[in-house]
Amino acid sequence: MSELPPSLNPPVRTLLGPGPSDIHPRVLRALAANTVGHLDPYYLSLMNDMQQMLRATFRTANPLTLAISATGSAGMESTVVNLIEPGDSMVVCVNGVFGGRMVDVAERAGARVTRVERPWGEVFEPADLKDALVKARPKVVGIVQAETSTGAWQPLEEISKLVHDAGALLLVDAVTALGGIPVEVDRWGIDAIYSGTQKCLSCPPGLAPASFSPRAVEVILQRKTKVQSWYLDVGMLAQYWGSERVYHHTAPINMTYALYEALRILHEEGLDAAQARHLRNHRALKAGLAAIGIEYTTQAGRELPQLNAVRIPAGVDDLQVRSALLNRFGIEIGGGLGAFKGKVWRIGLMGHGSRESNVLQLLGALELLLQEAGHKFAHGASVAAANAVYAGG
Numbered sequence: 001m002s003e004l005p006p007s008l009n010p011p012v013r014t015l016l017g018p019g020p021s022d023i024h025p026r027v028l029r030a031l032a033a034n035t036v037g038h039l040d041p042y043y044l045s046l047m048n049d050m051q052q053m054l055r056a057t058f059r060t061a062n063p064l065t066l067a068i069s070a071t072g073s074a075g076m077e078s079t080v081v082n083l084i085e086p087g088d089s090m091v092v093c094v095n096g097v098f099g100g101r102m103v104d105v106a107e108r109a110g111a112r113v114t115r116v117e118r119p120w121g122e123v124f125e126p127a128d129l130k131d132a133l134v135k136a137r138p139k140v141v142g143i144v145q146a147e148t149s150t151g152a153w154q155p156l157e158e159i160s161k162l163v164h165d166a167g168a169l170l171l172v173d174a175v176t177a178l179g180g181i182p183v184e185v186d187r188w189g190i191d192a193i194y195s196g197t198q199k200c201l202s203c204p205p206g207l208a209p210a211s212f213s214p215r216a217v218e219v220i221l222q223r224k225t226k227v228q229s230w231y232l233d234v235g236m237l238a239q240y241w242g243s244e245r246v247y248h249h250t251a252p253i254n255m256t257y258a259l260y261e262a263l264r265i266l267h268e269e270g271l272d273a274a275q276a277r278h279l280r281n282h283r284a285l286k287a288g289l290a291a292i293g294i295e296y297t298t299q300a301g302r303e304l305p306q307l308n309a310v311r312i313p314a315g316v317d318d319l320q321v322r323s324a325l326l327n328r329f330g331i332e333i334g335g336g337l338g339a340f341k342g343k344v345w346r347i348g349l350m351g352h353g354s355r356e357s358n359v360l361q362l363l364g365a366l367e368l369l370l371q372e373a374g375h376k377f378a379h380g381a382s383v384a385a386a387n388a389v390y391a392g393g
């Protein structure tokens, strides 16, 4: 080449959007460690340790717990295509983008899909599912625990009982949930669950932790047809993750290092302590935003601590504020998706990104930008309100 493109030099950002989130420096160092082979004894023992940490993170004893080599959407696809055979009935709960995506994935897998809907920003009550469970007699019910498009925190315990009473399996999207809020796979009886590395686990995107209950494994073993996807067939993947170590595809070695280190960091802090930290920073952010007239769009009492969906104040230009945050302060927040485009900001406080310094920095910058746009508040009102929360415990 006569002229090479510039050498790699990504700007330093504070990632406070819907993901990817800020990455811990230890995880970045893990990514840069020397690569070994995917059947190297060192790597296999790392995989075992990581699998144990994944089980602890999902709070499950499920033997079939693994990391799918692709992003969260492949986690979704892996759970759906392994449980669904063409013609099977599946109920999907849709109250945002990701429930909608699950419908699409299930239909492509040949499911007869019944959608149960709630308005964006709201969650499902068990009663909302009763009709569909009776009429559709589903094999699988899919639901999103943390709807990243709306900031809604879906309770699962009662719904799980109802789904099992109807003889169906419960499939849960925990992409944004895992690491940020409680996820109790065994206690709640979740049959298939997947996550992603770039939300509250604070890794780069690229792996999808997933877990299948013994009941789900039984259903997979009883299949009459081959799993539609070769790459995501967990029956074959289990032979690599199990003691046989049969080659399936080349594992993304360095991403496994990253997830290993990220899970170590999470368990050093402790799951409960990490969740308490997410809650505390959410409360500080919420108080700070309220002080400058910014309100949440999510159903009251169901706001996710790690994904704060807020109404853009009247007269404020969405893109102008978000580009100023990025260009002047190096802060990324998310815009709205679908019906929320131009109306909602999505502020992620995920994993390593859920820190006092990030909350105070964002509030200070946002307040300045809104003041420059002519909005009037007492100087420092948002930071003061957040600090009051921090000072109060």
Ligand SMILES: *Cc1c(COP(=O)(O)O)cnc(C)c1O
Binding pocket: 019, 071, 072, 073, 074, 076, 098, 144, 146, 147, 148, 149, 173, 174, 175, 176, 196, 205
């Ligand atoms: C981000 C996200 C996904 C998709 O994950 P990708 O890593 O972008 O493929 C699925 N579900 C939810 C709830 C998400 O937040």
